[in-house]
Structure formats: C-alpha cells, structure tokens
Amino acid sequence: MDLDKFKVHGEPxxxxxxxxxxLATIGILxxxxxxxxxxxxxxxxxxxxxxxxxxxxxxxxxxxxxxxxGVDAMxxxxxxxxxxxxxxDAQHYNEVFTTHGLIMILFMAxxxxxxxxxxxxxxxxxxxxxxxPRLNAVSxxxxxxxxxxxxxxxxxxxxxxxxxxxYFPLAxxxxxxxxxxxxxxxxxxxxGIGTLITGVNFIVTILKMRAPGMKLMKMPMFxxxxxxxxxxxxFAFPVLTVALALMMFDRLFGSQFFTMANGxxxxxxxxxxxxxxxxxxxxxxxxxxxIYSEIIATFSKKNLYGYTSMVFSMLIISLLSFLVWAHHFYxxxxxxxxxxxxxxxxxxxxxxxxxxxxxxxxxxxxGRITFTTPMLYTLAFIPIFTIGGVTGVMLAMASAxxxxxxxxxxxxxxxxxxxxxAVFAVIAGFHYWFxxxxxxxxxxxxxxxxxxxxxxxxxxxxxxxxxxxxxxxxRRTYTYSEESGFGPLNMLSFVGAVGLAIxxxxxxxxxYWSTRYMPRDTTxxxxxxxxxxxxxxxxxxxxxxxxxxxxxxRDALWSAKQDNIPxxxxxxxxxxxxxSNTGKPFILGVIFFILGFSLVFSxxxxxxxxxxxxxxxxxxxxxxxxxxxxxxxxxxxxxEKKLKRGETV
Amino acid sequence: xxxxxxxxxxxxxxxxxxxxxxxxxxxxxEIPLFATLFxxxxxxxxRFASGPSASELFxxxxxxxxxxxxxxxxxxxxxxxxxxxxxxxxxxMVFMAITLLMGLGFIGIEIDEFFTYxxxxxxxxxxxxxxxxxxxxxxxxxxxxxxxxxxxxIMIQLWRHxxxxxxxxxxxxxxxxxxxxxxVWIFIFSxxxxxxxx
Ligand code: HEM
Ligand SMILES: [Cu+2]
Numbered sequence: 001m002d003l004d005k006f007k008v009h010g011e012p013x014x015x016x017x018x019x020x021x022x023l024a025t026i027g028i029l030x031x032x033x034x035x036x037x038x039x040x041x042x043x044x045x046x047x048x049x050x051x052x053x054x055x056x057x058x059x060x061x062x063x064x065x066x067x068x069x070g071v072d073a074m075x076x077x078x079x080x081x082x083x084x085x086x087x088x089d090a091q092h093y094n095e096v097f098t099t100h101g102l103i104m105i106l107f108m109a110x111x112x113x114x115x116x117x118x119x120x121x122x123x124x125x126x127x128x129x130x131x132x133p134r135l136n137a138v139s140x141x142x143x144x145x146x147x148x149x150x151x152x153x154x155x156x157x158x159x160x161x162x163x164x165x166x167y168f169p170l171a172x173x174x175x176x177x178x179x180x181x182x183x184x185x186x187x188x189x190x191x192g193i194g195t196l197i198t199g200v201n202f203i204v205t206i207l208k209m210r211a212p213g214m215k216l217m218k219m220p221m222f223x224x225x226x227x228x229x230x231x232x233x234x235f236a237f238p239v240l241t242v243a244l245a246l247m248m249f250d251r252l253f254g255s256q257f258f259t260m261a262n263g264x265x266x267x268x269x270x271x272x273x274x275x276x277x278x279x280x281x282x283x284x285x286x287x288x289x290x291i292y293s294e295i296i297a298t299f300s301k302k303n304l305y306g307y308t309s310m311v312f313s314m315l316i317i318s319l320l321s322f323l324v325w326a327h328h329f330y331x332x333x334x335x336x337x338x339x340x341x342x343x344x345x346x347x348x349x350x351x352x353x354x355x356x357x358x359x360x361x362x363x364x365x366x367g368r369i370t371f372t373t374p375m376l377y378t379l380a381f382i383p384i385f386t387i388g389g390v391t392g393v394m395l396a397m398a399s400a401x402x403x404x405x406x407x408x409x410x411x412x413x414x415x416x417x418x419x420x421x422a423v424f425a426v427i428a429g430f431h432y433w434f435x436x437x438x439x440x441x442x443x444x445x446x447x448x449x450x451x452x453x454x455x456x457x458x459x460x461x462x463x464x465x466x467x468x469x470x471x472x473x474x475r476r477t478y479t480y481s482e483e484s485g486f487g488p489l490n491m492l493s494f495v496g497a498v499g500l501a502i503x504x505x506x507x508x509x510x511x512y513w514s515t516r517y518m519p520r521d522t523t524x525x526x527x528x529x530x531x532x533x534x535x536x537x538x539x540x541x542x543x544x545x546x547x548x549x550x551x552x553x554r555d556a557l558w559s560a561k562q563d564n565i566p567x568x569x570x571x572x573x574x575x576x577x578x579x580s581n582t583g584k585p586f587i588l589g590v591i592f593f594i595l596g597f598s599l600v601f602s603x604x605x606x607x608x609x610x611x612x613x614x615x616x617x618x619x620x621x622x623x624x625x626x627x628x629x630x631x632x633x634x635x636x637x638x639x640e641k642k643l644k645r646g647e648t649v
Numbered sequence: 650x651x652x653x654x655x656x657x658x659x660x661x662x663x664x665x666x667x668x669x670x671x672x673x674x675x676x677x678x679e680i681p682l683f684a685t686l687f688x689x690x691x692x693x694x695x696r697f698a699s700g701p702s703a704s705e706l707f708x709x710x711x712x713x714x715x716x717x718x719x720x721x722x723x724x725x726x727x728x729x730x731x732x733x734x735x736x737x738x739x740x741x742m743v744f745m746a747i748t749l750l751m752g753l754g755f756i757g758i759e760i761d762e763f764f765t766y767x768x769x770x771x772x773x774x775x776x777x778x779x780x781x782x783x784x785x786x787x788x789x790x791x792x793x794x795x796x797x798x799x800x801x802x803i804m805i806q807l808w809r810h811x812x813x814x815x816x817x818x819x820x821x822x823x824x825x826x827x828x829x830x831x832x833v834w835i836f837i838f839s840x841x842x843x844x845x846x847x
Contacts, residue, residue: 263696
C-alpha cells in the first residue's frame with residue numbers, strides 16, 4: 001500500500017487544521033467520558049428515530065458546516081483582498097473554493113432545510129411522525145457520514161480541487177491525480193442516497209399522513225413547498241447518482257465516460273451535472289419561499305395573498321427547473337438553436353417567480369406588520385433576491401453571457417440568489433420555529449443586531465463583485481496583478497466578508513445567550529401563529545399531538561382562534577403508537593463511511609468487506625420484528641397535564 | 650396495529666399501505682436513474698474507438714434465454730402473489746423459489762456474457778461504448794442480484810412466520826420491484842441488443 005497517498009503535503013495552514021481537528025476530537029471524547037455522557041448520547045441522539053431530534057441534528061450539522069464553508073469563504077476573500085497576495089497557494093485556493101461551494105450547497109443549505117422540514121412538517125400537517133421514522137434516521141446518518149467524509153479530505157489525502165461542478169477533463173485522473181475528486185464522488189454519493197430517501201419519505205408523509213380535513217389546497221405553504229421540493233429531489237437525485245457513479249468508474253476503474261480519448265465525452269459530464277445541478281438550486285430555494293410565505297402571513301396578520309397562484313407558480317418553477325440546465329455552459333459550443341431554447345426557458349422562470357414576489361407584496365399591503373427578526377429577514381429578502389433575479393435574466397441572455405461568463409459577475413449573481421433565497425430563509429425559519437422546539441425565543445435585540453450586520457455586510461461583500469465581473473475579473477482566479485485595477489473593490493469585498501462573519505458570530509452568541517437567560521415561553525404560541533405546529537405544546541411531546549386535530553380551513557389554527565372552534569376534543573385521548581429507537585441506522589452510516597473511505601484510497605479488501613457489511617445490515621433491518629411500543633392513555637393524560645403547567649417532560 | 654379486513658393483507662394496515670405507496674415513489678426515482686443510464690448509452694453507442702461495435706459483439710442466443718428467464722420469472726412472481734392472496738403458503742414459497750432460481754439463471758448467463766466480452770478484449774476500459782454498456786447492464790444485473798438476496802430473505806421470513814400482514818407486505822413490494830426489473834430489461838433487450846444487432 002502506498003502510504004504517501006494519505007499525506008497532505010501542505011503549508012502551515014493545513015497542519016494547523018490537522019492539529020485543531022485532532023485536538024477538538026480528543027476534547028470531545030474526553031469530555032464525553034468525563035461527564036459520563038456516552039449513554040445519554042447513544043440513547044437520546046445516535047439511536048433516535050424522533051423526527052424532531054433528527055431535525056435538530058440536521059440543523060446542528062448544517063450550522064457547523066456554515067462555519068466550515070464560511071471559513072473557506074473568508075480565506076478566499078483574504079487571499080484576493082489585495083493584488084499578489086501570498087496567503088494561499090494556487091492549489092490550496094482551488095481546494096478551498098471547491099469545498100466552499102460543495103459544502104455550502106450540499107452540506108449546509110440543503111441539510112438546514114431538510115432539518116427544518118423534519119422538525120416542522122409532521123407538526124404542520126397534524127401528524128404523529130413521518131411515514132418511515134427509521135428510514136429517516138438512515139437518511140440523516142448517510143448525509144452526516146457523507147459530510148464527514150468530505151471534511152476529512154483536507155487532512156487525509158487532499159480535497160477535491162476541480163470546482164464544485166467538477167468539470168471534465170479537469171476532474172479526471174489525468175488532470176486531478178490526487179484522491180480529492182474520489183472524495184467528491186463518494187462523499188456526495190453517500191449523502192445523496194440519504195437525500196433521495198428523505199425525498200421518498202416526505203412525499204409519503206405529506207400525501208398520506210395529513211390531519212383529517214386537510215385537503216391539498218388547505219395545506220400550509222411551507223408544506224406545499226416541501227412537497228414540491230421532494231418531488232424534485234426524487235427526480236433529480238438519481239441523475240446525480242449516475243453521474244457520480246460514472247465519475248467514480250472513470251477515476252477508479254479506468255472507464256471511458258468523460259475522457260478525451262477512446263470515445264469518452266467530457267461534455268456528457270457537464271450535461272449530467274447540471275441536469276441535477278440546476279434543480280438542486282430550486283431544492284434549496286423553493287422551501288425558502290414556503291418559509292417566507294408563513295412568516296409574512298404571520299407577521300402581517302393576514303391570509304397569504306394569492307394562495308392558489310403561489311402553489312401553481314411553484315409547480316411551474318419545478319417543471320421549468322428541469323429544462324434550463326444548459327444555461328450553465330452557453331459558451332461551450334452547443335450552437336445557436338440550443339442556446340436560444342435554454343435562454344428562453346431560463347427567462348421564463350422569472351415569470352412565476354415574479355408572481356410570487358407580487359403576492360408577498362400584496363400580503364404585506366395593509367397588513368398589521370410587526371418587525372420581528374424573522375420578518376426583517378423576509379423583508380430584506382425581497383429586494384435582494386430581486387437583484388439576484390434581474391442579474392440572472394441578464395446571464396440568461398446567451399449572447400450577452402459570452403461577455404460575463406465565468407466572471408465575478410456570475411459569482412455575485414448566484415450569491416445574490418442563494419444567500420437571501422436560502423441562507424436568510426433558514427435563519428428566519430430558525431428564529432421563527434426556535435421557540436417551538438426549545439420552548440423559548442431567541443433574543444430579539446441580539447437577533448436584530450446580527451440581522452443588520454449580515455444584511456449590510458452581505459451587500460458590501462457581493463455588490464462590488466458585479467463590477468469586478470464587468471471589469472473582467474474571472475471567477476476562481478487566486479491572484480491578480482496591481483495593474484488590473486481589481487484591488488480596491490476586492491478589498492471592499494473582504495471588509496464586507498468580515499462584517500458577515502461578525503453577523504454570524506452574533507447569531508451564535510444569541511443562541512448561547514438566549515439558552516441561558518431567555519424566559520421560558522408558556523403560551524406555546526409566541527407569535528400568534530396560524531398553522532397547526534403552534535397548536536401543540538412547546539417543546540412538543542414525543543407524540544406531537546395528544547389528539548390529532550381536525551382541519552376545516554387553510555391556516556387552521558388561525559381560524560380556530562378567530563371563530564372559537566376547537567381543533568380537537570380534549571376528552572378523546574387514547575393510547576398512542578410510537579416507533580422504538582434503534583442503533584442500526586447509525587451503524588449502517590458508519591459502515592458506509594468506511595466503504596467510502598476505502599474506495600477513495602482504492603483499499604479493495606476493506607471496501608469489499610464493508611460492502612458486504614452494508615448488505616448484512618440491510619438484511620438485519622429487514623428481519624427486524626420490533627413494531628414499536630404504545631404510550632398508554634393515562635400516560636398521555638399525565639404528560640399533557642404537566643405540559644400545561646409549563647413543566648418539561 | 651389496526652387491521653382492515655376489507656383490504657388485501659398486504660394493504661391491511663396504514664403502515665403497510667404507506668410502505669407500498671412509498672415503494673411506488675421509490676420506483677419513480679428508479680425511472681430517472683435508468684433513463685439517465687440509457688441516455689448515456691445512446692450518447693456513447695457509436696463511440697467505440699478502436700474496440701468492437703455493438704453488432705460485432707452481441708450474440709442473440711444467450712440474450713434470448715435471459716429474456717425468457719426474466720419474463721417467465723415475472724409471471725411466476727405474479728403467481729406467488731396470487732397464491733399469497735389465497736393464503737396458500739406452500740404454493741407461494743414454491744413460486745417464489747422458481748422466480749429466484751430463474752433470476753439466478755439470468756445472473757449466471759449475464760456473468761458468462763461479461764466474461765466472454767472481456768475474453769474477447771472488450772473491457773470497461775476499451776471505449777466509451779463499452780463503458781456505458783457494462784454500466785447499464787451491470788446496474789440492471791446488480792438490481793437482479795440484490796433482488797435475489799432480498800427475495801431469499803423474504804422467503805426465510807415467510808417460512809418462519811407464515812403469511813402475515815408484515816410478510817405479505819414485503820412479498821408484495823418485492824414483486825413490484827421484480828416486475829420493474831422486467832420492464833427495464835424489455836428496454837435493454839429492444840434498444841440495446843436488438844438495435845445493436847441490426
Ligand atoms: C458567507 C459568505 C460567503 C462568502 C464571503 C462567499 C464567497 C465566495 C467566494 C470568494 C467564492 C469564490 C469565487 C471564485 O472562486 O472566484 C465563492 C464561490 C462559491 N460560493 Fe460562496 N460565499 C459565501 C456564501 C455562500 C453560500 C451561502 C453559498 C451557497 C448556499 C455559496 C455558494 C458558492 C458556490 C456554489 C461557489 C462556487 C464554487 C466554485 O466555483 O466551485 N457561497 N463564494
Ligand atoms: Cu441553472
């Protein structure tokens with residue numbers, strides 16, 4: 001075996017990262033042992049099948065990844081802050097922008113959204129659980145192990161360095177000979193399978209487990225957006241699965257899919273990648289639309305304007321999202337007819353999106369608006385996202401795109417879409433639903449401070465990039481000369497990035513501060529909410545609802561509060577069936593991790609063994625005859641009494 | 650567990666019908682998966698570099714046997730489910746066993762075919778065409794092999810616990826999977842082999 005492959009020959013920065021990862025790991029292990037928390041960790045978290053806890057773990061992991069991706073971003077902005085900087089070398093810069101893009105989209109934005117959807121969707125549709133709780137745990141652990149696999153790449157063997165889109169032939173063995181892009185194909189594959197399972201799970205959950213009376217057109221908007229998102233997942237992720245498998249075959253087994261000789265075709269990769277990649281962008285943005293819709297209605301005290309058109313615009317967007325992929329490579333020689341087709345479909349997306357923007361504005365009109373932190377993010381989203389959209393239409397014009405293709409203009413555009421369209425949304429959703437999960441609000445004053453830091457710095461960071469792009473600064477350049485004149489605007493952008501970092505740190509400080517000092521919320525409906533999740537206690541008991549509510553209208557809780565119609569009959573408590581915890585999903589995840597790691601380094605024996613291990617685990621899970629347990633009616637009644645008195649259970 | 654006697658056993662609880670619906674959704678994901686593999690194959694089919702082309706490689710004999718085995722096994726799994734609906738455990742087990750044996754025969758022929766190709770110097774590494782052929786056939790073959798193990802596992806459970814809502818549900822879902830593989834094969838047979846032989 002070639003031990004040299006594991007070593008990363010680097011600079012002090014990478015050794016620093018190694019040391020800090022090692023120290024942190026040792027610290028966690030020692031801490032867990034010292035405080036005797038191993039049992040607690042295993043029983044309450046690693047083996048849990050409770051959708052709320054799984055959701056919380058997703059969000060925690062996503063927050064961690066936000067910081068990992070954020071550090072990458074800071075390093076890039078520092079490296080380009082002034083001409084001829086010597087902070088990172090070219091190779092390290094390549095690795096950093098690649099992992100930044102990958103982590104931000106696949107291991108931060110998407111899991112954050114999946115986390116929120118795990119916590120909220122069953123509550124919002126009045127269900128006890130998701131359709132397949134154990135499978136849900138499998139999804140989480142596959143995502144988590146995939147994320148970890150990518151994260152260790154920096155210290156063992158080297159990270160992928162061909163961009164998050166990993167274009168061939170650059171990403172082939174010939175031009176990227178380190179194991180970096182093996183990590184790419186395997187880490188994404190493992191977490192992608194997890195995502196696909198989530199997609200199946202939530203489609204079934206939403207279509208089959210809604211509370212009685214909740215017709216499709218009475219579902220809350222967040223539920224609608226999540227349903228549509230999961231349909232996109234189910235149709236888009238298999239394409240990624242295939243693309244990554246082919247990439248793995250090319251790199252590990254010498255097949256000829258994307259090679260430049262022997263009949264391979266590099267453009268095939270670009271097409272496959274973006275057939276998945278463009279819908280992926282909507283996977284992170286559509287749920288955001290759902291979150292904003294909930295928040296706008298709640299804090300304007302009005303019904304959402306144009307509910308039906310909101311639903312249809314999302315459906316149209318989801319269809320169009322599959323028809324625009326080639327706008328990512330207009331310049332790669334596909335001819336005028338093809339470019340025109342994709343140009344038109346791309347611009348067409350602006351129409352349903354515009355409909356949504358106007359619906360939100362009409363909802364605000366004459367509303368009784370309260371400027372809470374989630375609402376502030378929502379209000380900031382509208383103009384910023386519009387800038388992103390307008391510059392998107394500029395990029396969609398194929399002929400004009402020849403001018404700014406792969407320049408900083410593009411970088412500015414997609415951050416103007418993704419940050420308000422996904423990051424602001426998950427932060428807003430996080431503030432909004434936090435009290436539901438933990439029983440107290442985040443501090444509003446700190447929340448607003450961090451909001452202003454983030455929103456202002458965001459624009460300082462990314463607005464200059466539009467001009468840098470038009471001046472000709474290309475994307476993914478790691479340094480430039482003094483004469484280019486790119487220096488001042490890049491420096492400004494760096495200053496903005498520092499501000500962003502401060503904003504995010506304030507957010508974390510807020511979580512810490514609020515956990516210690518915020519008063520507990522006794523109403524379980526702190527925002528005067530409209531949808532079912534606010535109808536149960538905060539924090540909610542394992543079974544979510546003692547009695548499944550019956551829905552008559554859209555915004556069921558709101559109309560129940562207005563017209564004084566009860567959502568359920570308090571006397572009808574019966575025993576409740578719950579799934580029992582299991583360690584198998586976690587173990588399966590660990591085996592997948594070993595499998596992935598072995599394949600990255602072509603260690604065939606452990607790879608075969610862990611491959612067999614996966615099959616054995618699946619068989620174990622299929623033979624499992626544990627049908628869960630019941631919580632007796634008396635127990636439910638006792639829990640409900642306690643919760644009403646404001647005690648925790 | 651509430652059992653609804655008016656429904657077939659495999660649908661009789663809420664959990665069961667959710668599982669069947671969930672499996673349909675999963676098959677919904679298998680469609681883009683195979684569609685992508687077919688697309689890759691069609692893009693690659695004439696890119697055989699210095700290696701053999703489809704018409705030089707394919708032989709109709711083994712493929713016809715493969716087709717016969719898989720189509721018949723789709724029929725026998727149907728018979729197994731039919732027996733299950735009537736509560737005939739033994740007949741069900743026999744039909745499942747026949748199904749799986751035919752699946753095994755299919756895999757055997759496919760492996761033999763792969764060996765022949767490799768022997769003739771047509772490997773995964775030879776050309777874009779062969780890479781896509783091996784991966785398309787291989788993915789289908791891996792599904793059949795996985796199905797063999799899965800079906801065998803279900804037979805063990807049937808043998809131990811009899812036809813219960815849980816085992817009936819598993820067997821039914823397995824039958825959906827098996828039929829799906831059959832459909833994919835029909836596409837492979839028509840658009841890969843028959844077209845390639847022309
Ligand atoms: C938090 C502040 C952020 C900063 C300061 C930042 C900065 C950057 C920079 C400097 C680049 C590299 C451009 C180049 O290589 O020329 C980049 C690329 C990228 N960023 Fe960000 N980013 C941030 C957040 C995000 C978020 C939240 C997302 C997604 C949800 C994201 C997605 C991407 C992607 C996909 C790329 C392309 C990577 C590639 O070229 O392969 N970024 N970002
Ligand atoms: Cu796109």
